[in-house]
Amino acid sequence: MVFAHGFGCDQGMWRHVAPAFTRDHRVVLFDHVGAGGSELTAYSPARHGRLDGYATDVIEILDALDLPPAIFVGHSVSAMIGVLAAIDRPERFERLVLVCPSPRYIDDGDYRGGFSQAEIDELLETMDGNYLGWSVHIAPVIMGAPERPELAAELASSFCRSDPAIARRFARTTFLSDNRTDLDRVRTPSLVLQCRHDAIAPREVGDYVHRHLRDSELVVLDATGHCPNLSVPEQVVTAMRNYLAGT
Amino acid sequence: MTFEALPDRDGGPTVLRATGELDVAVVPALLPEVPALVSAAGSVVLDLSDVTFFDSSGVRLVDLLTRECDARATPFRVVAPPGGPPRRVLELVGMADAVASDDLAAAICAVHSPDRAPRRPQR
């Protein structure tokens, strides 16, 4: 079972979900290039300017570990990365679990992605503003959080840290991508997990994804926000267990 | 080149002595004198002992002398020492046997006794 974090942070996002499956599965966690503890020199604007580039990275991981067909759990933009990888190398995938997926974030005619172009521009603007002092200010606080001694120093120090320039590009790549036409090319059976109130991947988007995937199930989680794997991990685990058992 | 007619001594032959090179440059000038020289002589010896170059021009001279002497029934010999240029060429053109003598004495002897001289082939 391979877990892929989405835009925002790193593999730490799965801290409450992944352990539930370690008994029955070989669990693989990784940080995308440019996030967490990944090798920043592996980042290539040409390759990572497109989601296909990230999909290629995923395939490389699967090839390098030479896993049997995997259950790929992708959050947020990694859901679409998984979709692209499964189209490219279907033999490497047994199942897809898409957590809060969206094939396109910007509204387009009848399609409701949830945002306008201007709003996405504003997002990028905000990210720029924060990264001026982001890593400098956050790191000391995280590392030296006295009221949370149980937090492992490494995880704390790296969580949500990433190279500002890379993060900005990842944001552009994510929020400006359009992979709607890729959905019906997927052959792998999929589970779509959708939060009831998600500003980033609204209900309509989850429905859209579910409708356009050939073989999928949709589960709506009773949750607010975009990170059910952190806010309601037990619902996520249950939904996944039910889906996997039901096949 | 020199060419002189030595005066005959008491009934001896007229010796025509040539020295140097007989070639097309000098021979043509001698030819006109030949008839007169022959008619004045009882016998003729052409001495080519000191001729250093002899070619077809020289052959022409010998040829003319031979014809003139024949016409007057005047005995005629050519002194052409063996190995010398004149002898060589005369042999090449097949005239040596008829008129050549090895030295002056032999030539004089030959013209004095015409019946002892080898018969000349008829023209």
Add this chain to the structure above:
Amino acid sequence: MSDDRWDDAPCGLLTLDRDGTVLDANRTVLGWLGRERADVVGGARLQDLLAVGGRIYWDTHLAPLLHVDGRFDEVALELVTASGRLPVVMSAAASPGSEDVPAGVTRVAIHSAWERSRYEQELRAARSVAELSARRTRALQHATAALSSALGVDGVAAALLAAAVGPLGARSSTLWLTDPGTGLGAGLAEGEAAGSAAAPVLGDLAGRREAFVEGGRVVVPLHGQSTLQGVLSLRPYDDPGADPLDLPVLTAVGQQAGLALDRAHLYEQSASVAHELQRSLLAIAPPDDPRFAVATTYRPGVEMLEVGGDWHDIFLAGDGLLALCVGDVVGRGLAAASAMGQLRSAVRAVAGPEAGPGRLLSRLDRFVEQVEAASMATLAYAELDLATGELRYACAGHPPPLLVPADGEPRLLWDGRSPPLGAFTRPQHRGEARVRLAEGDRLLLYTDGLVERRDRTLDEGFELLRETVTGSADAPLEEVVQQLTRSMLRDESTRDDVCVLLLSWNGSVFERHVGADLSTLSATRHALGGWLASRGADRDTQMDVVLAVSEALANAAEHGLRGDPNEAVRVRAVVDRRADGRDDVVVTVHDRGQWRTPDPLIDRGRGLRIIEALVDDMLVRHEQGTTVVLRSRLQKGSS
């Protein structure tokens, strides 16, 4: 909670539940928001109070942080207020739980960051300007460096295309160069199929000096000083994460490229003029004389756009005096080529039977004083007496000539050396040396490009030269020269010009003329006899040949000249080495008259019969007169 310390704190304070719903908000923050307590508390979520960017940021970064670390500090966001946007700095901490406050409640503190935000924005703007400027400078630097080191129009084109898909960041690119006659030439493409990009219309570009976007591509006109040199069209990456192409940088590069193309055209033009000049200077027709033969070659340096200063020359410096020269002017380009031309002419002007090699070089010292570009030129000069085979030679700083004997080992002629031309500050005597050539000997003059290599010493070069020519004494001259250049120049990379002159001395040839008055007939016979003797003929051969030739001469004079005082018969004799190694004497008697078949007169007929008896072979040719060729074995023996 309504407590003045809380409500009127100098910062905004809120408490939130797990979902982000506002449980309480103080008066300060409500004042900023311009909203009533009832609107906000219990109804809105914090995310809703933020601008959309902040909303997304909350869901993707801040909420997870709160989940994992339980806090975040000093995050810059914007509140949406009744009157607009308020930049703030926000910190939040999740409560561990106590009697008053249940676990899962988050406390949020918000500071107005108006000033700070302005300051940060300025810093950010400055930094992004600086980064942009640095990026632009780097891109411009890369592109400029590539353009200025490119050679020729092709080089500039290639450098420009490489820069387009390299430092300038395009996915692919096509370049069109203008052709004075036909407008835009064929496009050169990099990273895309040739012809896939639509060629721009020339007329549209005339007034445009800057890069512009058209049809999804960026078009960059390349203006030179006075004409449009070409157009570059770039296709950007269309990936969402890609940086757009930088138009100001492209405009600057376009200007550079236009000027670079200007320069490249000028360069190529001047190079071709120089090459023309060089070609015409080096085209020489060596004198025609059976006593010698010569083969020359000139190979321009590899990868040299400019002409070099090497030259060779061969001419008659006087009656029967053959002058040979190989030289090397310092430097390249038109200046060197022109100096070379002048020096070459100077050599011809100064050479003469009285001067000799040493004096000639001294006179050239004075010449180069006036022609700066010829200063320090090197020169190898030799004079060959065609009658005797004696060679006088002198070298001014030039590699030594190589003597290749017909029998024996090749050897370098190290005598007669002096410094390059113009090296003396005051006129100095220059030495010369002599060597006598034997029949069949060869002499090689060359420039240092033949022997100098970066990866081997000069001595090794000389050694290789000697080895290469060893055993070549009988091979045809042209073949030897080709083989030489092939062997010595095997490694063709970056070598200098090479000039080679190979002379073969055929030995003395007998030649005389006899006029219709035949006054020189006897002298000619004697001379021929002497010549035959000098060639080693025995007495019999001498006599036979002389006799035969005299007959032929007589014939020719009589029939060919017919007494014309202006005409003469030419007699020539050479020794000819046959393929089987036997030496023959070959005599040609030539007159300009027309013999008929020989007179039937017996006396002339005898002449021919004599000839036939004396020589091995006779033939008569009737072209432009009559030539009788007599051939007889050269029997050798002491006379």
